[in-house]
Amino acid sequence: MRFFYPEAFYLLIPWFLFCSLLFFNQNLAHSWLKSKIHQRFITQFTRYTFTTLCIHLLIIFIAGICLIYTLASPYRAGSIENLSKSRNIFFILDSSYSMEAIDTYKTTSISLRSKSRLEVSKGIINELIEILPEDKIGLITFSGSSITHATPTLDHSAIKNMVSNLSTHSLRGTGSIFSKPLGEIIHTAQFQPDNYLAILLSDGEPIPNKQNFNHELEILEIAGIPIYTIGIGSDNGAQVSLFNPHDVYNKIDNPRVAKVIDTYRKDSYLKKISSATGGKYFELEDGTWVSDVKAALNSYKGKQAIKTAQGKIDHSHPALI
The missing domain is CATH 3.40.50.410 (von Willebrand factor, type A domain)
Structure with a gap:
């Protein structure tokens, strides 16, 4: 596999840092809610558990990687058929x-x-x-x-x-x-x-x-x-x-x-x-x-x-x- 724009993969670095910061902030907020609110009432403030939070942020992280991969324009050498009129x-x-x-x-x-x-x-x-x-x-x-x-x-x-x-x-x-x-x-x-x-x-x-x-x-x-x-x-x-x-x-x-x-x-x-x-x-x-x-x-x-x-x-x- 080759890429037209391999330099697009440099975007993975800021994307990883952004997602890490987002996870840190979201996990900190979720921990604060757990420490201040009784377990019976926490669902009124957030539907996230630690597991669902991790899954959600992982989906966002993978989606960003896919977009960066597309931006790099991957291709393979091959034969192309065109109908000539x-x-x-x-x-x-x-x-x-x-x-x-x-x-x-x-x-x-x-x-x-x-x-x-x-x-x-x-x-x-x-x-x-x-x-x-x-x-x-x-x-x-x-x-x-x-x-x-x-x-x-x-x-x-x-x-x-x-x-x-x-x-x-x-x-x-x-x-x-x-x-x-x-x-x-x-x-x-x-x-x-x-x-x-x-x-x-x-x-x-x-x-x-x-x-x-x-x-x-x-x-x-x-x-x-x-x-x-x-x-x-x-x-x-x-x-x-x-x-x-x-x-x-x-x-x-x-x-x-x-x-x-x-x-x-x-x-x-x-x-x-x-x-x-x-x-x-x-x-x-x-x-x-x-x-x-x-x-x-x-x-x-x-x-x-x-x-x-x-x-x-x-x-x-x-x-x-």
Whole structure:
């Protein structure tokens, strides 16, 4: 048995002295009554005998010891079980260079209209964080590789700050590899078991011949981790300019254009990911996407998980009974 406040036991000294003084005074008074009053009439002045006086004061003394014991807060090391109902939501943001294209005109915020796919996606994430105040939020970006900026946390301000500072991963090509961020979520769920879901924002444009992520989808389905996908961009597409790498590296103000690429929103992989994991696909061009996403997230409550952790079991209550 250990105690949070062992210094509380110093109170035993004054408590013992107080009870001793009380016993001495009460016994002295009782003795005086016995010497001055006939035995027939003493019950009119006190109901105590020497035995009952000792018993009464002993009860008071023990009660004080119990209170001091409780004040010292005894505990034992042990396992504590908590029922977890919270959700851990990963935002997965496509940061490939195709996300620099400007072809998103239907957003909920006028300030984001005519912005790049990436800037609109960042605005969407901030909007969704506002409607998820009680959920833990994590952030992953990906292109040909993936980066976990934050595992799920309740520090939403920190996540928003990270989102505002995001930029594309590379200026050398377009397209993304979807297996990378899906693997990151699986890795996190394996080492930190809990309720997870993810919202993936992408134009869906792949890197050719590098889209074998069926294994990751199977694991996510078995684990019960739904991926909701939001298609960013338009069917009509837009053009993005690939700049000369030498000029970009040397931070030239007006880098030379090495190549102009046409880029379009491609839904097939986004629909496949959401369908295989039990999520849902949304399009930014659909004007009701905000309410639809909110309804979908609210409908997913997650599994109630019992979380066991090493902690301290309080043993102060029995002394108060």
